[in-house]
Amino acid sequence: MVKRARKDEDKGRPEDIGIITTLSVPTVGSVGKTGSWRVFVPVKDEARCNKCLLCWIYCPEACISKDIEIDLDYCKGCGICAVECPRKAIVMLKEDKSGGGAP
Amino acid sequence: MRLKDFPAEELFLKGSAACAGCPGSMALRVAFKALGRNTLLVVIASCTSVLQSPFPYSALGLPVLNMAFATGGAVGAGVSAAVNYLVKKGELRERPTVLVWAGDGGTYDIGIQALSGAAERGDDFIYVCYNNEAYSNTGTQRSGATPYAAWTSNTISGKKEWRKDVAQIMVAHDLPYVATASLAYPTDFFSKMQKAASIRGTKYIEMLAPCPPGWKFPSDSTVRVSRLAVQTGVWLLYEHENGRTTYTAGTKRIIDGQSEQVPVAEYLKLQGRFRHLFQGEEADGRVAEYQQRIDEVLENLRFASKLRERLMDLEIRR
Amino acid sequence: MSRMVDIANHVAAHAVKLARVGVVSAYPITPQTQVIEEISALIDAGEMDCEYIPVESEHSAMAALIGAAAVGVRSFSATSAHGLAYMHELLHWAAGIRLPMVMVNVNRAMGPGWNIWCDHQDSISQRDTGWIQLYCHSHQEVADTVIQAFRISEDPRVILPVMVNYDAFVLSHSYMQAELPEQEQVDRFLPPFRSAWRLDLDNPLTHGSVIYPNDYEEVRLSMHQAHDNARRVIAEAADEYREITGRYHGALVDLYRMEDAEYALVAMGSLASEARVAVDALREDGLAAGLLRVRSYRPFPREELAEGLGGLRAALIIDRDISFGMEGALFSDCKAALYGRSEALLYNAVTGLGGRDVPYTVMVDELKEIAAGKRREPVSWPTVRLNRHHQDSREGMQRCG
Numbered sequence: 001m002v003k004r005a006r007k008d009e010d011k012g013r014p015e016d017i018g019i020i021t022t023l024s025v026p027t028v029g030s031v032g033k034t035g036s037w038r039v040f041v042p043v044k045d046e047a048r049c050n051k052c053l054l055c056w057i058y059c060p061e062a063c064i065s066k067d068i069e070i071d072l073d074y075c076k077g078c079g080i081c082a083v084e085c086p087r088k089a090i091v092m093l094k095e096d097k098s099g100g101g102a103p
Numbered sequence: 104m105r106l107k108d109f110p111a112e113e114l115f116l117k118g119s120a121a122c123a124g125c126p127g128s129m130a131l132r133v134a135f136k137a138l139g140r141n142t143l144l145v146v147i148a149s150c151t152s153v154l155q156s157p158f159p160y161s162a163l164g165l166p167v168l169n170m171a172f173a174t175g176g177a178v179g180a181g182v183s184a185a186v187n188y189l190v191k192k193g194e195l196r197e198r199p200t201v202l203v204w205a206g207d208g209g210t211y212d213i214g215i216q217a218l219s220g221a222a223e224r225g226d227d228f229i230y231v232c233y234n235n236e237a238y239s240n241t242g243t244q245r246s247g248a249t250p251y252a253a254w255t256s257n258t259i260s261g262k263k264e265w266r267k268d269v270a271q272i273m274v275a276h277d278l279p280y281v282a283t284a285s286l287a288y289p290t291d292f293f294s295k296m297q298k299a300a301s302i303r304g305t306k307y308i309e310m311l312a313p314c315p316p317g318w319k320f321p322s323d324s325t326v327r328v329s330r331l332a333v334q335t336g337v338w339l340l341y342e343h344e345n346g347r348t349t350y351t352a353g354t355k356r357i358i359d360g361q362s363e364q365v366p367v368a369e370y371l372k373l374q375g376r377f378r379h380l381f382q383g384e385e386a387d388g389r390v391a392e393y394q395q396r397i398d399e400v401l402e403n404l405r406f407a408s409k410l411r412e413r414l415m416d417l418e419i420r421r
Numbered sequence: 422m423s424r425m426v427d428i429a430n431h432v433a434a435h436a437v438k439l440a441r442v443g444v445v446s447a448y449p450i451t452p453q454t455q456v457i458e459e460i461s462a463l464i465d466a467g468e469m470d471c472e473y474i475p476v477e478s479e480h481s482a483m484a485a486l487i488g489a490a491a492v493g494v495r496s497f498s499a500t501s502a503h504g505l506a507y508m509h510e511l512l513h514w515a516a517g518i519r520l521p522m523v524m525v526n527v528n529r530a531m532g533p534g535w536n537i538w539c540d541h542q543d544s545i546s547q548r549d550t551g552w553i554q555l556y557c558h559s560h561q562e563v564a565d566t567v568i569q570a571f572r573i574s575e576d577p578r579v580i581l582p583v584m585v586n587y588d589a590f591v592l593s594h595s596y597m598q599a600e601l602p603e604q605e606q607v608d609r610f611l612p613p614f615r616s617a618w619r620l621d622l623d624n625p626l627t628h629g630s631v632i633y634p635n636d637y638e639e640v641r642l643s644m645h646q647a648h649d650n651a652r653r654v655i656a657e658a659a660d661e662y663r664e665i666t667g668r669y670h671g672a673l674v675d676l677y678r679m680e681d682a683e684y685a686l687v688a689m690g691s692l693a694s695e696a697r698v699a700v701d702a703l704r705e706d707g708l709a710a711g712l713l714r715v716r717s718y719r720p721f722p723r724e725e726l727a728e729g730l731g732g733l734r735a736a737l738i739i740d741r742d743i744s745f746g747m748e749g750a751l752f753s754d755c756k757a758a759l760y761g762r763s764e765a766l767l768y769n770a771v772t773g774l775g776g777r778d779v780p781y782t783v784m785v786d787e788l789k790e791i792a793a794g795k796r797r798e799p800v801s802w803p804t805v806r807l808n809r810h811h812q813d814s815r816e817g818m819q820r821c822g
Contacts, residue, residue, distance in 0.1 A: 019580060019617050020643040021519040024627040026164040029118030030156035037123065053106040057289050058326050060121060060129040066111045074117040078124035079323030092323070143620050145488065158636055161627035166620035168491045169629030170484065171514055177481030181446055181488025181496075182620070184472035188443040188494050191470075199622055217484065220477030 029074065034061070038077025041095040042070055048089035055081035055090060104290045104297075110136050119162035121154035124322030126286055126312035126329070127206075128154055128162075130233050133289050134202070135165065137296035138229075142200045143182055147214060148172035149206030150240040150314075151233070173213040176221030179203040179228035179305075187227070200300045201228035207248035208238045210309075211269050215247075218269075222276040222305045229299045229306045232269065235314035243317040250337075252389060254319075254376040261379055265396075273307040274343050280306040282342040286313075287330035291352040295342060311338045319375025331370040334362065336397045339404075350404065358404050367394045422666070423601050429560045429592040432599045433499070433525050433585075434459035436567035438469045439607040440523075443494035443614070446474040446485035450504040451537045452589040453527045457499060479504035483511035483524075490520040491628070493619035495571060498522075501589065502529035502543040509547065515582045516551025516644060518628065519617050521574035522582035525567065528690060528741075529589040530775040538776020539589035541689065541742040544718075545750045547584070551644050553651055554718040556689040557587040560597040562670045565662060568602070572611055572658045578650040580617045586718075588691040590776065602666045610665050648720040655717055673722035675714040678704065679729055682711030684792055686784055687730070687755060688739040689715045692773055696739065699784035706785075708792055715751065723758040730755070731763035735791050739784065741773045748800045766791070769800040777804050 024030075049068055056064045063075040070081075082090040114135035121128040127150050135142070144167045146152055152169055155162045170178045182201050189195040205214055210232040218230060237255050238244040245255040245262055248269070252261040273281045279302050284292040292310065299306035313328040315321065320328060332338035333353035340354040349355075356362035368390050371377040380389050425432065434456050437445070447457045463469035472489075476482045482498050489496040500508065505526055515522055526544050530536040544554055553573065557563045563585070570583040587593065602610075618626065632640065656672035663669040675693070678700055679685065686696040693714035703710035713729045713736075715722065730736045740749025747753060752769035759765065770787055773779040783803050790796045 014642060014646075016646055017639060017643055019519055019647070020639045021517070021617070022158050022629050022632050022640060023618055024156070024159045024161035024630050026116055026625055026627070027118075027156075027160040027162075028116045030116060030160035030162045031118060031120040034118050053109075057106055057109065057133065058129065058286075060123075060125045060132070060325070061119065062113045062115050062117045062128075062132055071117060076123035076322075078325075079321070080124055080326055083323045084326050141622060143492070143622070153631055155627060155630050157631035157633055161630060163627055164625055166622060166625045167627035167630075168488065168620060169627065170487065171510055173480060174484035174511070177446075177476060177484035178488040180474050180476065180481075181444065181485030181490075182492055183488075184444045184446070184474050184485070185489035185492035185494040185496070188472045188489075189492065192443075216477060217481045220481055223477070224475065226474070 033073050034076050035073045038075060038095060040077045040079060040092040041072065042075060042077070042079070042081055042090050043093055044068065044070060045089045045091070048087045050087060052086060054084050054086065058084050104294045106290065109293060110139065112136070114140065114164040116162045116164055119154050120156045122316060122322070124315045124325045125150070125154060126235065126314060126325050127151050127233050129286050129325065130231070130310050130312060131163070131204070133292055134231060134296055137293045138200050138202060138300055140165070141197055142202055143186070144168070145170060145175065145178045145182060145201070145203045147175040147203070147205040147209040148240070149209055150235070151204055151206070153240060172209050174217055175203045175205040175209050175214045175230065176217035176219070176226070179230060180221045180224065180226035183227045203228055203230045205230070205232055206240070207232060207234040207236060207246045211247035211267060215269065219276065222273060222278055222307070225304045227303055227305070229296070229308065232307070232309045233312040234309055235312040235317055236266070237314070237317050239314045239317045251393070252377060252380050254379065270307065270309045274348070278307055279304040280342065280344050282308045283338065283340055284308055284310040285329045285333050285338055285340060285353070286310070287326050287333065288340065288352040291340060298342070317376070320373050324373060328370070328373055331365060331373065334365040335367045335370045336364055336401045337367060337370055357401065358408050364401060367397055422603060424598060425601060426596055426598050428455060428594050428596055429563045429587055430455035430527070430594070431459045432560050432564045433567050434463065435601055436564045437497050438463055439601065439604060440568050440571045440611060441495065442471050442497045444472045444474065444489035444496040445498065446476050446482045446489065446496070447498045447500065448476050448479045448482045448504060450479070450501050452529060452593045453499045453501045453504070453525070455593070456525055479507040480511060483508040483515060486522055486524070487511065487515055487518060487520065490522050490616070491518070491620050493614065493616060495614040496522055497524065499525040499527070501527040502531055505543045505547060506531065509550070512547055512550040512552060517640070519580045520582070521571070521580055521614070521616055523567065523570040523574055524582065524584050526584050526586045527589050527593045528586050536775040537589060539591055539691070539741070540774045540776065541586070542774070544584060544586050545742040548719060548750065551581060552719065553579070553581055553583040553648070555583065555585050555716060556718060557585065557592070558691055558693045558714060560592060560599040561668065563587050563592065564599045564601055565666070565668050565670060568607055568611065569658045569662055573651060573654050575615055576654045577615070577617065579647050579654050581644065581647050581651065586690065591691040600668070606665050610662055651720050652722070671714065671716050673717040673720070674725040674729065675716050676729065677712040677714070679711035679713060681709060683709040683734050684788055685711045685713050685730060685733055685736040686739060686788060687713045687715065687736055687751065689718060689751060690741065692739055692741055692779055695779060695781050696784055699781035699788070702781060702785050703788060708789065710788060718751070721754050721758065726755055726758035727762050730759060730765050730767070733765045735766040735768065737768050737770055737784070737788050737791060740769060740771050743771050743774070752800070768796055771800060771802050772804045779804060
């Protein structure tokens with residue numbers, strides 16, 4: 001005897017989710033406020049700074065603006081700016097995390 | 104080119120997943136400033152794949168195609184061919200620069216075939232190898248770029264072999280432009296990037312990228328180590344164009360005698376990966392071996408430079 | 422419409438030209454070489470306007486293909502066997518990156534030893550990479566399916582790469598007639614290249630960075646659902662193509678004399694052409710036989726298999742491949758499609774490996790045996806026969822001590 005095929009039912013199929021692929025959007029703070037990583041915080045001495053721009057170009061995180069403003073939201077405290085400054089206008093101080101900011 | 108002439112715009116977006124003091128993010132920043140927005144970026148498996156941060160947020164402000172480890176040269180070829188096609192069809196007014204960004208792993212080892220193939224074909228892109236002399240992304244295993252005696256996680260008592268030199272292999276491919284760079288000389292790197300962008304064909308630039316966790320030095324010394332690499336002659340800065348190699352920046356000053364050649368021990372002792380070179384009975388001998396190798400190379404370069412000067416002198420007098 | 426009498430490799434090349442491909446990146450491997458040679462000749466003669474990258478390996482061929490597709494250009498490659506295997510890692514990438522791409526794979530055996538003749542092990546081995554896989558049984562189908570492949574791949578409901586498979590030498594190197602559509606017809610059928618995303622200077626995006634467990638599954642489900650959508654799109658493309666050119670080779674499957682069949686042969690590729698002859702011979706001998714040719718292997722035609730075979734007494738699934746340690750891959754998939762839905766008896770013949778000839782008489786004998794209830798084992802290797810060569814070789818091996 002020849003049997004007809006039984007109909008299949010749509011059991012528990014997830015909704016059509018459309019195209020999802022690993023596309024990322026350019027974002028400042030892509031991994032969060034990386035300032036929370038640091039142990040040492042850079043402190044600038046305005047009087048000594050002559051805007052030579054070395055710290056600006058050497059900051060690996062692009063946290064120092066061309067006007068030599070340091071963005072503490074993202075600065076990871078690597079200390080390169082302090083080491084490279086020819087005028088010793090930046091020092092790295094142990095950061096006081098309790099109250100926020102440098103001692 | 105002066106630092107103040109560098110564009111202020113940041114195409115590398117702060118708040119990335121890079122280690123503190125990362126040479127890779129530093130190099131990307133300067134490269135992006137040199138090339139600007141009209142750039143398509145290909146990133147091969149390396150630290151850069153990770154430091155750009157995970158899905159769905161990116162620290163890179165350019166169109167970026169991340170691709171598998173061995174593919175750098177080939178993806179550059181494909182992107183470049185498609186760009187050529189669109190330009191030919193009038194669908195792209197201005198030809199963007201195609202930039203392939205790979206580590207030493209993806210360049211020296213698993214990716215050397217694809218790079219060589221593209222170089223032989225002359226596919227039109229800039230290939231930057233940022234060389235941290237190991238597979239840093241996976242925990243510092245050795246690569247073909249790892250220098251003699253360096254500790255890595257699988258050369259525990261120090262690598263037994265001297266490294267190979269892919270920049271010179273690229274010179275042997277007769278490329279229109281090959282150059283080396285160091286983070287401590289940003290204007291040198293910037294102008295080399297811009298020069299590469301102005302030339303058609305395959306351009307290769309290798310940037311030494313001292314890696315704080317991999318080379319074992321504090322995060323504040325990345326530029327210092329990059330500078331010493333040049334000042335000691337460990338890393339030569341040059342550009343090779345139209346069949347001729349010219350030494351630049353710090354290397355030029357050493358060859359011309361304007362700067363002192365710093366003893367290599369000053370460079371090696373800053374890095375924990377060479378710590379064992381200074382320990383034990385053979386300590387002095389091994390550092391001397393290193394010094395000798397460098398001295399030979401630099402002597403040849405000084406000699407060649409003087410010879411060329413002398414010959415040109417004779418030419419003028421004749 | 423122009424008529425050519427040529428090898429399928431050249432036919433494929435002309436279809437690529439008609440599809441207005443912008444970038445071709447490929448590495449030569451027997452028996453695919455004439456595809457890229459013909460494309461090179463067409464470019465050289467000014468008849469084809471595309472960029473051709475003579476890459477230095479198949480892995481690089483796929484890498485370059487992905488790069489080109491990412492920029493937003495219709496792109497093509499071709500390979501076979503070891504070349505396909507060499508790009509395996511990137512086949513996964515090409516499907517996961519959600520860009521349209523088409524590649525011809527000339528089905529050839531895997532080594533060792535070097536066997537350049539046809540079987541399906543190469544493409545079957547890539548089954549789970551996410552590529553859509555179509556199998557052609559004639560030169561004409563090659564011409565038409567290569568063109569349809571771009572349409573399927575670029576459909577917004579799909580955006581997956583498509584592999585067009587056809588058999589080594591039997592098709593790739595034999596001279597048969599094929600009609601090519603006019604350029605105007607293809608232009609009506611194939612809209613300009615479109616994709617879900619691209620490397621766009623005006624809208625910079627990063628593709629392919631790190632993705633955590635919390636986010637990954639959805640990417641894969643999206644690919645799987647695109648395969649489901651592709652069932653419909655493959656059928657639509659075939660219908661639209663028929664409207665414009667008059668030619669049709671089935672959608673996901675191609676049926677021959679199945680309407681009143683009680684027994685069926687199931688096959689892919691050129692063996693299905695042979696199976697047609699077997700069906701006619703069986704019918705002459707009074708057996709109500711039919712042929713179900715699987716045209717789309719992925720997405721697998723579950724419904725069509727269930728409908729086609731579900732009401733039969735029995736079917737013989739012919740595999741030109743073997744999933745070692747299990748059975749023919751097509752056999753497993755067919756059984757899965759019928760699971761819980763039919764009482765038809767299913768049997769497997771693993772045959773034709775490495776280009777071994779499978780005459781229709783073998784298929785006839787197998788199905789007759791099945792119909793007579795005399796078949797014991799579910800899986801047979803009907804064309805295996807140890808010979809003098811094997812004996813001499815083994816004697817040499819045994820001297821190894």
